[in-house]
Amino acid sequence: MPQSKPLLSEYDVIVIGAGASGLMCALTAGERGRRVLVLDHSNKIGKKIIISGGGRCNFTNLCTEPGNYLSDNGHFCKSALSRYTQWDFQALVDKYQVAWHEKTLGQLFCDDRSQQIVDLLVSECRDVGVTIRTKTKIEGIEHQNNDRTPVYHLETSSGKFSTQSLVVATGGLSFPTMGATGFGYQVAEQYGHNIIPTCPALVPLTMSKKWLEQFAELSGVSAEVIVSCNGQSFKENLLFTHRGISGPAILQVSSYWKVNDSIFVNWLPAVSAYDFLKEAQQRRAKAETQTILAEHLTKRLANALCEHGKLRLLTESGRKAISHYSHSELEQLANEFENWEMQPTGTEGYKKAEVTLGGICTSKVSSKTFESRLQPGLFFIGEVLDVTGHLGGFNFQWAWASGHCAGQFV
Template sequence: MPLSRPLLPDYDVIIIGAGAAGLMCALTAGQRGRKVLILDHANKIGKKILISGGGRCNFTNLYAEPANYLSENRHFCISALRRYTQWDFQALVNKYGIAWHEKTLGQLFCDNRSGDIVNMLVAECRDADVTIRLKTQLEKIKPVTNGETCRYRITSSLGEFTCQSLVIATGGLSFPTMGATGLGYDIGRQFGHQLVARRPGLVPFTLPAAWLRRFGELAGVSAEVVVSCGHQSFREKLLFTHRGVSGPAILQISSYWQEGETVSINWLPGVEIESWLRTLQLERPKAETRTVLSEYLTRRLALALCENGNLRRLTDKGHKPINQYTDAELKALADSLENWALTPSGTEGYKKAEVTLGGVSTDEVSSKTLESQRQPGLFFVGEVLDVTGHLGGFNFQWAWASGHCAGQYV
């Protein structure tokens, strides 16, 4: 096993971080015959992989493509994603006989447990003679130049090591209870790299106390909605919580939301709402508003919408029969249901965020090799870079793709 190999003073490649990107980079480099050491401060390999997907790891997405990623340079991820695709990682999973299934929207999950993916990556690292050391604190990184050759001296709690290529695969700030730190960003700064402002992504919204007094009792209720912010929209489930709203739709749009902005919710996606209401006026004129809304939404949600906000007076708390709406009122009702305004007070922060937006700027990193253009032999892979995927396996696919591509050049 990689954990039991004796430590050597010199390596071709040292990787900081035993997560998804780091492991993929290590096994790829090791398969090329490179002598590889992974150092990580955690007590387990791939801790975030283990907890992902509710313990079943949403390891990739069938529809992964550059449009699913946010970055100040939207073109940066194209090269890596094309050279190591979701089909390539799926083939590796199949090679190990790991049972998987597709959920909605192309998301691939393990049938059993996330540990199957970690064990697969560790086995690949073992076969490639990769050495892994956990519970290791990084103390100092110093470049050592000899003529035109640059090596790195790593001082750690295990001693000193040198390497030709140094890979930063430390991830972001999400899940600090799992040991996430800003180490990768500090290393980027040390070597002159600019950082794109970081903030929590794929994260639940918190809402003002006044809103919670009206809707807090819906905690646990969900509905399929279309949620929009700016020019971006997602159609998925929204979930009410004791502190605000969550669910896939909210997590997705949170990556596009900025503090103070309003989010729009369509409570009846796929329904031509005004046309539907006019039909009801003819076919069921005496039906109450709350009754007809309950045919698409849970009764609790339909009542809450009717008893609060714009609909409270318009619908007489939901008691107003459909045939009593004027033409203007019907249009207003349709518009409220299609463009319900929600202004979050904030987010749940890094403790609940799936990812970290921003990071090491891609301006001075090669999209082909993932090597720094400021510092020879220094590479950045995975979440530490300013590349963030949508919810649904896209961030793992970026980890696999960026790790694999860097592993071909270290």
């Protein structure tokens, strides 16, 4: 977006943050004839969009519904998600003839590059006269009441600007190396809003040194599993890493995991473990345990699991013939493989987290307009709010929905 034209000092709307929600809000407001300025401290528009989805941007999910979101107020997201749906954003993508495909579980990705999503948003902004200014740091925000209508004055590294509608679309704390900060939370607190404690979400989990030593050889190995924690279960891939465990199943469950919690893994999600092992006794009586398990797991993974803890004795390090198990031993083996307990030591933090859990408490924000109930003319949208989606395009859909809905009222 060209930035050489002279900037006005007064705008109808100023959006802080040139990410997914901020750009969507800006283009929606621009379509209504509002004079809009978008400010971002980064040197590039839509940085998180560009790196998302392995560079192909998982831009929405066909199965989006309120149950895919975590918040202290589970009802808050319903209105926006119903007013701007996954189909609406898909239509915008189709308008620009961006090729896409459904990967798994309703996840839509660009066939080519994530940059195409940024480009279409910038094009929409340009068409309605939105001005975008990057490399601009907000140094201070003040307001005054003119005829009972607040006017916000922004002191920035690019000059002074004022507006009657100020939108905070600054995101969370994830990816600090890309410039993520807690600035949005600071603005919210400045105007009396509470912050729900934040933590990394959709993030790899770390394991103890002892655990890592035992499973070090599995780094890079993945398997489809069911992972459960605190009443939530996800059937996707688990990936062993040099620091612990990752993969879609672990990223999903990380949003529900808390320090000292255990997670439970079903290594045989496609079958009843007991029925499978019992049938194997009839079918391959002389086969070793690790050989039987390798029918559903990789040989390396089967061997490593059989070497772990009490299973090492029960399975004789995986070499015990399947026919040699008693009924109770077979039940014990089946239970271990369907309810494998792990106790992570922590997460890999905001540096590796895809999103931030927690944020601005929604109790004092309108679910219809996204305007503060404490401070007229102040709006909060996107990840900065206490609304966090599951993995798979849900957080982008929240950005589009909240940005669009706020853009209709600023």
